[in-house]
Amino acid sequence: MMPTSKITSLGVLLVIAFVSLFIALLFGSMSFSAAQIFDSLFSSAPNIAHDIIWKLRLPRAFAAFACGGLLAMSGVLLQVLLRNPLADPYVLGVSGGAALGALLAMLLGASGAALLHLGALAGAFAAIAIVFMLSFRAGDWNVHRLLLTGIVLSAGFTALISLVLVLAPQVQLRGMLFWLMGDLSDAGNSTVAWIVLIAALAVFVALAKNLDVLALGSLKARALGVAVAPLQAAIYFGAAVATVAAVLLGGSIGFVGMMVPHALRLIGVHAHRWLLPSSALLGGSFVVLADTLARSAWAPQQLPVGVFTALIGVPALLILLSRKP
């Protein structure tokens, strides 16, 4: 595709993003008309609609968008780093560490969101540090060792998480399961996540040409003038921080990080300077729509968003895969 068509597709994704955010405002346990939403968005007359939209739906939609954008971007980065199309943000054990930390915090009786976040943050950074120390030796990355270390560590976390679930008292189980499945109903302020998303996008779009070359393999990339080891370290930490930011906001929302980059590649977006922002936009819109479904399909019952990302994502990706190239 020529750059002009890339710009067009980025524009289309931007429109999709705004539409998805608008849909998120439109649906919920209380229904409002589009006119009511515009009214409350652009005027400050205090009424129930105004409160629900500004205090509940808009923050949650923004949180969902940031989550999806971060996960999809992180997926792109890890697929380049590990040179493995199956890589997703969770493959390096970051989310496993975060989940274990959060669950332990719950088990120990932490009730406030702050303590929960602290536990998740500690778990995530422990995972990042372990993987990094075990795989980064003498300035030389072995991508296979990195992937294996992450997978082994994830398996360990999964076992420990199961253990916590078995030992946890009944009343806490539901909260824990929601956390594990990915849930945005407790998502609070998403400012930090947005800052991480925008900063990481800026950095990696600037490095996009290097990522294109790195996708050919590290030997080739070095032969073409890329300083591979620092770039790989930057990708690793960038992807890890993005994953942590997303996981803290919405738990382990599955499928976005792996699916969104592939969906875009299948429609012809592969150069990283287009793939990264496109993934962030599509991933964001996708999670916003999935979360809207999650909280309105069985309203007032709220379902975990992770269920819907997979329920929508699986058929969508299967259709794209079965298309003739």
Added chain:
Amino acid sequence: MPAALLKTEQLTVGVGERTLVRDLDLTVAPGQMWAVLGQNGSGKTTLLHALAGLAPTIAGRIAVAEKTIGDYARRELGRAAGILLQQEAQEFWGTLRDYVTLGRHPHLHSLFGTDARDEAAVAQALAAFDLEPLAAQAYQTLSGGERQRARLAQLWAQDPQLLLLDEPLQHLDLRHQAQLFERMETAVRGQHKAALVVLHDLTWAGRCDRALLLYGDGRYQTGRAAELLEPDTLEVLYGCRVRAFGTGADAHFLPVI
């Protein structure tokens, strides 16, 4: 113009515990095309990787265009020396033109892409290897020989002074083998580049002016290709009986079974 595009002093390389090339002193001047010959596993690829700064050395010094390779920034080295790898990743999502354009990476000035000079270099490289009709095709749809030409075109787009080619003839049909040698001769003789070419086809090795013979146990031999390419030397090098047909530039060598 530098007096030597490549100079090694007492260079020793190996893999694991095995020393493959010991104390290599090699000077490659502009305008020279070297054939690198030896048995499988004799260290041809390891040496080429070391010369491109892609593999660690055991001892010695490597200078590209009279500057030690350790003193180069990666991008700068990518403009001075380029390597055709024997193997590389097969998956690439873009078109053939996208692939060849990646060769311009060490030259890029802007964050956001190529300028007119880059595009001219890519167009020339595509034309040099008959790839223009395929330029818009997805790289994944190319055949083995077409991919090999794509890799060569990428190296030509990179346009380094020192060309390191690891088995460039693999997958190429006769016509494109000849075309590659024409391109190499133009680059070396016309543009004062230099090339080190790993070959197994001795007929083509005869087209090079120099040869570097690697015996795999640390020993090596350098000299004029015309002098080194004769049955006695080749029998020791390859460990099999060799018979020569014809003489001079027309000499052919076949193993005696």
